Structure formats: structure tokens, C-alpha cells
Amino acid sequence: MSHTPLGLRQAQKQKTRQALLDAALGLLEEQSLSSLGLREVTRAAGIAPTAFYRHFHSTADLGVALVEEALGSLHPMIRATVVDPGDSEERIARAVGLITRHVQAYPAHVRFIARERHGGVQPVRAAIGAQLARFTEEVKAALVEYPESAGWSDEDLLMLAELYVDQMLMTASLFLEASSEEARERVSQVAARQLRLIGIGRRHWLT
Amino acid sequence: MSHTPLGLRQAQKQKTRQALLDAALGLLEEQSLSSLGLREVTRAAGIAPTAFYRHFHSTADLGVALVEEALGSLHPMIRATVVDPGDSEERIARAVGLITRHVQAYPAHVRFIARERHGGVQPVRAAIGAQLARFTEEVKAALVEYPESAGWSDEDLLMLAELYVDQMLMTASLFLEASSEEARERVSQVAARQLRLIGIGRRHWLT
DNA sequence: CAGTTGCGCTTACAGTTGTTCACTGACTGG
DNA sequence: CCAGTCAGTGAACAACTGTAAGCGCAACTG
Numbered sequence A, B: 001m002s003h004t005p006l007g008l009r010q011a012q013k014q015k016t017r018q019a020l021l022d023a024a025l026g027l028l029e030e031q032s033l034s035s036l037g038l039r040e041v042t043r044a045a046g047i048a049p050t051a052f053y054r055h056f057h058s059t060a061d062l063g064v065a066l067v068e069e070a071l072g073s074l075h076p077m078i079r080a081t082v083v084d085p086g087d088s089e090e091r092i093a094r095a096v097g098l099i100t101r102h103v104q105a106y107p108a109h110v111r112f113i114a115r116e117r118h119g120g121v122q123p124v125r126a127a128i129g130a131q132l133a134r135f136t137e138e139v140k141a142a143l144v145e146y147p148e149s150a151g152w153s154d155e156d157l158l159m160l161a162e163l164y165v166d167q168m169l170m171t172a173s174l175f176l177e178a179s180s181e182e183a184r185e186r187v188s189q190v191a192a193r194q195l196r197l198i199g200i201g202r203r204h205w206l207t
Numbered sequence C: 001c002a003g004t005t006g007c008g009c010t011t012a013c014a015g016t017t018g019t020t021c022a023c024t025g026a027c028t029g030g
Numbered sequence D: 001c002c003a004g005t006c007a008g009t010g011a012a013c014a015a016c017t018g019t020a021a022g023c024g025c026a027a028c029t030g
Helices: A008-030 A038-045 A049-054 A059-082 A088-105 A107-117 A122-144 A154-177 A181-203 B008-030 B038-045 B049-054 B059-082 B088-105 B107-117 B122-144 B154-177 B181-203
Strands: none
Touching: A008 A038, A008 A049, A008 A059, A008 A107, A038 A049, A038 A059, A059 A088, A059 A107, A059 A122, A088 A107, A088 A154, A088 A181, A107 A122, A107 A154, A122 A154, A154 A181, A154 B154, A154 B181, A181 B154, A181 B181, B008 B038, B008 B049, B008 B059, B008 B107, B038 B049, B038 B059, B059 B088, B059 B107, B059 B122, B088 B107, B088 B154, B088 B181, B107 B122, B107 B154, B122 B154, B154 B181
């Protein structure tokens, strides 16, 4: 993303910073952030415990950075999906497919977000909430542009956008829990059906 | 619930057991189960650390017991709500009101469930999942009895029930985060709208 | 009534935790 | 080239953790 030339030193620093983030993400697959120890992370990252402070004030701080990493780069993708051309059935298939691929590509990130969204660390919850609010706002902005949205109040558009965002997250989390290929197929089917039902409600909203 | 006569001794035991559960629930307001220490709990409950083992194998075990306490007694209520008489608008108001009151009466329980549903302790996640699956099944069973459900496939009924259950939990969690009375009012409004939209989709599901 | 059960207690141990401090040595800018 | 910066180190700290062993004493059983 941002490639300011970057001296050798800063490059190394960002490398170990990334090592810390990766190590933490790995450890967080089977515990939550509030129980993640600083020493535990540095051990997994292969550095001395005290070096941790060169990068983060605390594990909560690291958590906020992880939120950025997991959700920060997702905004263009969201907008592209909702704004997609095609009839509603095609859009649904595309959205579900996109979630599927994202979960398979970054399972640990998705798990982290689902877990810490309601987790025990306030700043992290706040960071996730802020990012999701941005998503909702973007989805809403995309919805406005549809002809079907004529006559919709701002509040109604927002509640629909929230419904979509929550549904998206719900589906992603269900994908994580699905172990077999059949289970994942079922999650896809159900998610598509639910999106279809919401779409129907949307078309008939203004009686 | 179950009042087998119960000697003095077992009564005292259940009393300290409850003290442990209450203490844990209190501590879990600002952390997650995976970081909850056994000593921490016993300290808050006012008993010696080792006495913990008389009641639970581990904190994960205690977590499972908390799931039972939080969700076990909720089944009759669920069924009564969904099966409620009245037109759909009345039912929506009743459902939202019921969630509101439940969250205000047992905020810590609701927070615990929302937090640990995707939390870092597998057995607890499993216990919550099982209870929610029961809820879903009950909602589905209630839906079948509506005349509007004629012609619905089993899978469609299940996906609708899942949508309702997830929505219910989502709303409950939003209530917790809402600090002011206005914020709570807004959550109510949005939840009602979303249920309305889902209801519309439901009525027009079979083309 | 004696004998047993079992809840909660104290003491103890080995590990782990977050944080401090002073340090080394490679990179950096003038 | 040289003085300064700063990412990472190692040792040390008090505080904390889960768990084991065994005791006292009140509540049960027959």
C-alpha cells in the first residue's frame, strides 16, 4: 500500500512487527485476546519479551492493529460486491461466493473478528464496531443507487444495510465452524436463501 | 425447578456453587472466559481456591454450567412468544418487548452468551451452539403451525428459523451496547423494522 | 449412638506473568 | 567517518497462576 522508500532499519522493524501480528493471530485461534499473554506472543514470534514494547503498548493495542489488518483493506471489496451488475439472484451468488473465498483465504482473521466483536477487550470491540459501521455506511450508500430504493427513508436504508452486514458476518462465522465440504455447501445454501428472502422483503417494502 | 428434598449439606453446596457462578458472571463483564482464573473466581466468591474443585473440573466446566443457567430456562418463553396470537405487527412488538425486558433483567447472562458464542473455549461454544440449535428447532416447530407456512419446504422453514434466532441474539447484543435510553429506543425501532422486512419476505416467499 | 462422607480450609510448590533497567551493536544522517 | 539513534537482549523483580496433600469438623448413614 504505502511504499515510502523505507530504510533498512524500519523495514526490519515492520518485519518483526508483522511477525508479532502473525504469531498473535495464530495463538488466537484457540483463545481470546483477553487471555493472550505478551510473553506468549514474543515466544511464538521468536523475540525477547521486552522487545514487544518497541511495537505495542499492550496486547490490547496489538488487537486494535489486528482489526486494522483484518478489516481495513476490505472496503473496496464490499463496495464492488454490492454494486455488482446482474439480477438479484446473480448478485446473491456472487456475494456468497466472495464470502466463501475470503473465509478460506483468511480464516484466522475472520475468526478473530467474529470472536472479538463481542469480546472482553473494550478498545478492540470499539475498533471493530467502527469498521463495521463504515461497512454499513458503504452498503447503504450503494443501496441508494438502486432504482428499487426510490421512496425509501434514510432510516429504512440504514436498517437494511445493517441487516446485510450482520448477515454477512454471521455467514462468515458459520463457514468457519463448518468442517466438511457438505457442511460448507449447506451454509452457502442457507445464506443464499436468507439473502433471497431479505431481497423479497426489500422489493415489497413499500407495500 | 427440581426440588428433591435436599439435605442441609447439599443445600450449602449448591449455595456456594451458585456463589461461584455469580462471581464468575460478574468478572466476565469485562473479560472473556478463556482469561478467567480459578483463583480469581474463588476470591470473588469468598472461598478458598482449592474448594473450586469440589464444584467444577475447570473454568471451562464452569462456563458450560453458566450456559445452562443462561439459556436452559429460556425455552418455554421462546415458544410462547413465537406462537403468540395477534397480527404480525403485534407479534413483532411483543417479541421486541420481550427481548428488551430480558436483557434488562439479565444483562450479564446475555453478555456472556454473546461473548462466548464465538469465544475461545471450545466446550462452551459447543454448549451454546447446542442450545441455540434447540431454539431454532423450537421456532421452526412453531412456524409450521402457521397457515402461511403451507407449501414451505423443511429447509426453508429451518433457514427462516435460523434467521429469526440470529436476529434475536443480534438485537439482544445491541441492547447491551446501547447506553442511553434513546439508543435503546433506536435499537428497538431498527429491530422491529428488520423483523417487519423479514415478515414481508416470508409472506411473499412462494412467489 | 458410632462411623463415614465430604465441603472448605491451610500450606506448599513449581511455573508463569508483566514490567524495569542497563546493555549491545547495527543502522542512520550530517 | 563518526556521533547518535534505537530495535532487540538478558537478568532480575514481585505478583500471580493451577494444582497437590492433608486436616478439621459438620452433616449424614445405619
